[in-house]
Structure formats: structure tokens, C-alpha cells
Amino acid sequence: xxxxxxxxxxxxxxxxxxxxxxxxxxxxxxxxxxxxxxxxxxxxxxxxxxxxxxxxxxxxxxxxxxxxxxxxxxxxxxxxxxxxxxxxxxxxxxxxxxxxxxxxxxxxxxxxxxxxxxxxxxxxxxxxxxxxxxxxxxxxxxxxxxxxxxxxxxxxxxxxxxxxxxxxxxxxxxxxxxxxxxxxxxxxxxxxxxxxxxxxxxxxxxxxxxxxxxxxxxxxxxxxxxxxxxxxxxxxxxxxxxxxxxxxxxxxxxxxxxxxxxxxxxxxxxxxxxxxxxxxxxxxxxxxxxxxxxxxxxxxxxxxxxxxxxxxxxxxxxxxxxxxxxxxxxxxxxxxxxxxxxxxxxxxxxxxxxxxxxxxxxxxxxxxxxxxxxxxxxxxxxxxxxxxxxxxxxxxxxxxxxxxxxxxxxxxxxxxxxxxxxxxxxxxxxxxxxxxxxxxxxxxxxxxxxxxxxxxxxxxxxxxxxxxxxxxxxxxxxxxxxxxxxxxxxxxxxxxxxxxxxxxxxxxxxxxxxxxxxxxxxxxxxxxxxxxxxxxxxxxxxxxxxxxxxxxxxxxxxxxxxxxxxxxxxxxxxxxxxxxxxxxxxxxx
RNA sequence: CGGGGCGUAGCGUAGCCCGGCUAGCGCGCUUGCUUGGGGUGCAAGAGGUCGCGGGUUCAAAUCCCGCCGCCCCGACCA
Numbered sequence: 001x002x003x004x005x006x007x008x009x010x011x012x013x014x015x016x017x018x019x020x021x022x023x024x025x026x027x028x029x030x031x032x033x034x035x036x037x038x039x040x041x042x043x044x045x046x047x048x049x050x051x052x053x054x055x056x057x058x059x060x061x062x063x064x065x066x067x068x069x070x071x072x073x074x075x076x077x078x079x080x081x082x083x084x085x086x087x088x089x090x091x092x093x094x095x096x097x098x099x100x101x102x103x104x105x106x107x108x109x110x111x112x113x114x115x116x117x118x119x120x121x122x123x124x125x126x127x128x129x130x131x132x133x134x135x136x137x138x139x140x141x142x143x144x145x146x147x148x149x150x151x152x153x154x155x156x157x158x159x160x161x162x163x164x165x166x167x168x169x170x171x172x173x174x175x176x177x178x179x180x181x182x183x184x185x186x187x188x189x190x191x192x193x194x195x196x197x198x199x200x201x202x203x204x205x206x207x208x209x210x211x212x213x214x215x216x217x218x219x220x221x222x223x224x225x226x227x228x229x230x231x232x233x234x235x236x237x238x239x240x241x242x243x244x245x246x247x248x249x250x251x252x253x254x255x256x257x258x259x260x261x262x263x264x265x266x267x268x269x270x271x272x273x274x275x276x277x278x279x280x281x282x283x284x285x286x287x288x289x290x291x292x293x294x295x296x297x298x299x300x301x302x303x304x305x306x307x308x309x310x311x312x313x314x315x316x317x318x319x320x321x322x323x324x325x326x327x328x329x330x331x332x333x334x335x336x337x338x339x340x341x342x343x344x345x346x347x348x349x350x351x352x353x354x355x356x357x358x359x360x361x362x363x364x365x366x367x368x369x370x371x372x373x374x375x376x377x378x379x380x381x382x383x384x385x386x387x388x389x390x391x392x393x394x395x396x397x398x399x400x401x402x403x404x405x406x407x408x409x410x411x412x413x414x415x416x417x418x419x420x421x422x423x424x425x426x427x428x429x430x431x432x433x434x435x436x437x438x439x440x441x442x443x444x445x446x447x448x449x450x451x452x453x454x455x456x457x458x459x460x461x462x463x464x465x466x467x468x469x470x471x472x473x474x475x476x477x478x479x480x481x482x483x484x485x486x487x488x489x490x491x492x493x494x495x496x497x498x499x500x501x502x503x504x505x506x507x508x509x510x511x512x513x514x515x516x517x518x519x520x521x522x523x524x525x526x527x528x529x530x531x532x533x534x535x536x537x538x539x540x541x542x543x544x545x546x547x548x549x550x551x552x553x554x555x556x557x558x559x560x561x562x563x564x565x566x567x568x569x570x571x572x573x574x575x576x577x578x579x580x581x582x583x584x585x586x587x588x589x
Numbered sequence: 590c591g592g593g594g595c596g597u598a599g600c601g602u603a604g605c606c607c608g609g610c611u612a613g614c615g616c617g618c619u620u621g622c623u624u625g626g627g628g629u630g631c632a633a634g635a636g637g638u639c640g641c642g643g644g645u646u647c648a649a650a651u652c653c654c655g656c657c658g659c660c661c662c663g664a665c666c667a
Contacts, residue, residue, distance in 0.1 A: 009599090011599095011600060011601090011616095011617090012600080012601085012616060012617080012628070013600055013601045013602095013615095013616070014600090014601085015600065015601080016595080016596095016600090016601080016602095016659085016660075017659065017660065018660090019660070019661070027600095034659095036658090036659095037658080037659070037660090091665075092665070092666080108666095109667090138667080140665085140666075140667090142665070142666075143590080143663095143664065143665050143666095144661095144662095144663085144664085144665080146660085146661085150667095151665090151666070151667090152667095155667070156667095157667055158667090159667085209667095218666080219666095309664085319665095322664090416667095417666075417667065418667070419667070420666085420667065452666095452667050453667065454666090454667030455667080456667085457667055458667085488625075488626060489625085521628090522624080522625060522626090522627085522628075522629065523625070523626045523627065524625095524626080524627035524628050524629085525627085525628050526626095526627090526628095527626080527627045527628085528627065528628050529628085531627090540626075542625095542626055543625095543626085544626065545626090552626090
């Protein structure tokens with residue numbers, strides 16, 4: 001491709017719409033342009049890089065035995081009602097109505113479609129296992145699209161769905177995808193790590209997310225250098241709360257009975273921790289009230305802990321809950337937030353279920369609200385004074401807590417989620433009738449798994465992870481072009497241009513992807529643009545080198561190499577090949 | 590949806606508080622000369638419903654009201 005014949009609208013300054021580096025570079029390098037919030041056009045070079053990622057994904061999915069299909073983005077609303085997700089996923093669904101007033105949705109994911117397909121077309125254990133995948137546009141009415149391609153309303157996803165005869169067989173399918181994902185990201189030049197993940201509303205029993213470490217990532221990951229444990233903070237556990245000090249202690253006669261004391265104006269943990277009260281946060285019980293599927297639930301945590309809503313949702317089995325409003329709380333509890341407590345004798349409503357974090361188990365001499373504005377209770381013995389209906393790990397792990405496995409201090413870091421693998425179980429196969437007959441003619445639901453890669457997000461993650469002050473540094477495998485030929489004189493009869501034309505033809509014939517910068521621009525302009533876009537190799541053809549019978553090969557990172565003109569072809573071909581091989585990408589052909 | 594910020598030419602911005610504009614600057618763009626190995630210099634140009642609608646006023650980019658859009662923090666997620 002010749003630079004003047006494509007469109008590479010580079011920018012010297014970052015548009016104000018971009019906040020994070022990768023988003024700025026996507027715009028500045030002329031790879032994408034915004035049409036609306038979370039909706040982007042891929043310009044020629046951005047599209048080439050995207051296709052590279054897609055092809056790597058495709059090759060590895062094929063290698064893992066998955067079968068490519070293409071399902072409709074436009075889906076009848078009925079299948080979403082059938083799976084039950086028309087309600088549970090309602091917020092993200094783009095809904096539309098046709099001229100006959102029939103309702104449709106734009107698919108945010110494809111469990112329904114694929115499961116119905118399998119229900120119709122797969123009947124026997126002999127046809128299993130099967131794993132279907134597609135690379136396709138998804139539509140999600142995101143609450144807040146952001147960071148360019150990172151969280152978009154319309155984005156490209158590779159999604160795969162496995163169907164097996166048993167849980168054990170499903171585990172094998174899961175492992176194949178897990179391994180394929182590791183290869184895919186490695187081939188894209190991405191450093192990723194897998195973490196245990198929350199299964200969220202999609203449901204299922206077991207899942208891992210593939211994470212790219214990045215300060216701008218939207219996820220927080222807890223990990224242990226000692227044993228390799230890593231988990232999304234939504235799921236992470238530590239040794240804290242597992243064997244609480246007072247767990248084995250009987251309700252104590254030594255602890256005095258709860259005693260009410262006045263605390264005018266004190267409505268926060270911090271205020272009660274400050275003088276004159278000086279009750280350490282760790283000695284307080286935090287009382288939260290949630291509205292779970294329209295019913296009140298009390299949640300208790302130690303004063304210095306934070307509720308982990310993902311864990312709470314997981315234990316509740318529903319994501320339909322929210323903190324109660326101050327008015328609702330006053331009606332049920334008889335006090336306002338800040339003065340709440342769950343001590344049995346001061347509770348107005350005994351019918352509201354109480355959930356408590358396991359860290360509170362056995363704690364004595366705690367302080368909590370008295371369910372009366374302006375008063376707290378001291379000397380509270382959790383086992384003696386509070387009727388807990390459900391004990392659960394509900395707290396958010398904090399940096400430095402001992403690892404549950406090896407006791408080393410846990411660390412946290414931020415990361416971008418680029419892939420997610422789930423064991424789904426039979427939730428969808430049962431709801432949508434994807435069943436098979438076994439050897440004895442008995443009918444069973446398929447055991448499913450689902451596996452997603454954010455293809456467009458992966459592309460941006462590569463940029464977020466691989467750049468410098470001059471611009472993007474593309475890994476050889478996903479670069480829009482592998483080589484940028486840069487003649488410093490573009491007059492058709494100039495030696496530089498003539499050699500450039502010859503190399504362009506030869507490199508292209510050798511399977512190298514080349515862009516020829518045939519713009520009549522000053523060298524500095526061309527160099528800056530090539531660095532900004534981030535081509536792995538640049539070949540400079542200028543008078544100084546040509547006079548010595550040489551050309552200059554400039555890797556995007558690293559020093560320029562002068563090579564004889566007749567060696568240039570072989571050197572470039574070798575550098576491209578080596579660059580690909582270093583990332584585990586097989587040579588062409 | 591709640592909280593915060595911002596909308597002035599393709600991009601980045603000044604002006605807004607304290608109404609008085611023929612709306613300024615840099616980049617980019619066009620033309621000519623110049624330069625020619627890291628965003629060359631000079632000159633001449635083109636390009637603006639100051640987000641949209643209403644109001645106040647002799648007068649609105651500037652003040653007031655409403656709407657729209659964009660960005661950031663939170664819930665959601667590949």
C-alpha cells in the first residue's frame with residue numbers, strides 16, 4: 001500500500017475526547033474515529049490491525065477444535081424471554097420494533113441463539129462434544145461507555161460455546177479454551193495472566209478471566225507472589241475471616257450485657273472511632289440494609305470492612321438488589337443510617353433476614369448502633385446478642401492480608417479484562433432444551449461452557465501495554481503493516497524512490513506487509529508519523545545511505561542498522577520472520 | 590441513573606467572572622517561494638449558525654432558563 005492512496009489521518013495533538021493513552025494513540029495514529037459515544041469507525045490501518053487479531057483468534061480456535069459459525073446480531077425477543085434473561089439482562093439490551101410492531105433485540109451475547117441451534121440440530125451423545133464460535137459485532141447499552149474501544153456500545157467479540165455430555169467432559173473443553181486463550185494473547189504480544197473470576201449474572205460455577213496488567217484497567221486483581229493465587233477482587237478471599245479468633249468461644253458470661261450510650265450526631269464509623277468515643281473501627285459492627293428483590297435484608301460487617309457486592313450477589317443468587325434509601329430504612333428499622341444495629345432485643349422487625357460476614361463470627365464486646373438515633377450499644381456479643389440467619393464471606397479483601405493458601409501478604413493491581421472463560425453448567429441447555437440421548441436412550445441436558453474474547457478491546461490493550469513517548473509499538477503479529485518503506489526523495493526518477501519501488505515489490509512478493517510512504521514530506525514528518533503509527537520496521541532510503549550503497553533499517557525500538565542494498569531484502573524478511581516467531585506466530589505458508 | 594467537568598474552524602485553545610467582536614492564537618489545509626536525514630522558514634489565503642432553542646438587554650460567545658452532546662467518578666462487562 002502507498003501512503004498517499006490510503007487514509008492515515010495522524011494528529012499532532014490528542015483530541016479532548018480521549019483520556020487514557022491507548023485511546024489517544026488510537027485517535028492520533030489515525031486508527032479509529034468516533035461516531036457517537038462508544039461507537040467507532042475503524043480507519044484503514046485500524047482495520048488491518050483488528051483483522052490481524054481476529055485471524056490469530058480464528059487460527060487458535062480452529063486449532064483447539066472449535067467450529068466457526070456466524071449468528072445473527074438481530075434476534076427475536078422471544079428467545080430472551082425463554083431463557084429468562086429478557087428481565088435479568090434488560091438494562092444492556094438494545095431493543096427495537098419493526099413496522100409490524102414485533103420486538104427485536106440486538107444481541108449482546110449469543111447463548112440463546114447457539115443453545116437453540118444445538119437443541120434443534122444435536123440429539124445424540126455421538127455428536128458431542130461440540131464447541132461453536134464466532135467473531136462478531138455485539139451490542140450492549142452500556143451504562144457508561146468509555147476509553148474508546150475499551151468499553152463500547154458496539155464492539156467485536158469472539159464468543160464460543162461448548163456442549164458436553166458430562167461435567168468431566170466439560171472440564172476438558174474448558175481447559176482447551178483456557179490453553180487456546182493463553183496462546184492467543186501471547187501471539188498478540190500481550191502479557192496476560194489468568195485470575196479466578198466471579199461468574200456474575202451469566203451464571204455458572206467456575207470461571208477465569210484473562211487480564212492485562214494496566215493502571216487504567218477497570219478491574220482490580222488480588223494476587224499472591226508466594227503461591228501464584230490470583231483472583232478478581234470481586235471473588236478474592238484471604239485468610240482473614242476464615243478462622244476468626246473467637247470462633248470456638250461459647251456465648252460468654254464474662255461479657256457484660258449490651259449497654260446503650262448516647263452518641264449524638266455520630267453517624268459514621270470514623271466518628272465513633274474518634275475521641276471521645278474512641279471505638280476502633282475493628283471493634284464496631286457495620287449494619288447495612290439492602291433491598292433484595294423488593295425485600296429488606298440486613299448485612300453486617302466489621303466496621304473496617306467493605307461489603308463486596310459481587311460476593312453478596314453470588315451468595316444471594318440474584319443481582320437484583322440495591323442499598324435501601326434512608327426513608328425505607330427508617331420505616332423498617334426505626335432509626336436512620338448511622339444508628340442501625342441488629343441486636344435482637346433492639347430490633348423493631350424480627351422478620352428481616354440478617355446476613356453476616358464470617359469475620360464477625362464469635363466476636364465479643366463489639367459496638368453497634370442501638371436502632372435509635374443518637375445512641376449506640378457497647379458490649380455486644382455477636383453469638384449471644386444477634387440472630388444471624390446467614391453467615392457468608394461478604395467482605396472485600398484488602399492489600400497485605402495473608403493469602404488463604406500460603407499466608408504470604410496479598411497484593412493488588414489493576415488490569416484490563418480481555419478474555420473470560422466460564423463453565424456454565426446446564427442453565428441454558430435446560431431452559432432452551434439443548435438435550436441429548438445417551439447410550440441407554442436417556443435424555444440429558446448438555447453441559448455447557450462459554451468463552452469470550454473482546455477482540456476490539458484486545459487491540460486497544462496491546463496499545464495500552466506497548467507504547468512509548470513517540471507512539472504505538474506494534475508487536476510484529478498485529479501491526480497494520482510490518483514495514484514502512486521511507487524514501488526521503490519521492491521524485492519518480494530519484495534513486496531513493498526507484499529502490500523503494502523495487503524493495504516494495506520484492507518484499508510484497510516475499511509475503512511481507514509493506515506500506516510505502518510516498519508522501520512528498522520532509523523526513524522529520526515521515527519519521528514522526530511512522531513512529532506514531534508504530535510500524536515494527538522502517539526502511540529509510542536517503543541520499544547519505546544510498547551514496548554508500550546502503551539502506552538503513554530502523555526497528556521501532558532499537559538502533560538503526562545500515563545494510564548493503566542487495567542484502568536489504570533478506571534482512572527485512574528475516575527480521576519480520578523472527579519478530580513473528582518470537583511471539584509464537586508460525587511463518588507464512 | 591446519581592455526583593463532577595466541558596461544548597468557540599478538521600485538531601488544540603484564548604475570550605466568558607466584569608455583556609460592547611469586525612471572535613484572537615497555534616497546528617492542520619490551499620497557493621507561491623524556501624528548505625530537504627527527526628514535525629524547515631517566509632509570505633499570501635480559505636475556513637466559525639461561538640452545541641441547540643428560548644429569554645433578559647439598545648447590544649449576548651459572555652447573563653438567565655430549558656434541551657442536546659461529550660468527558661471523568663460509581664453500578665454493568667469482552
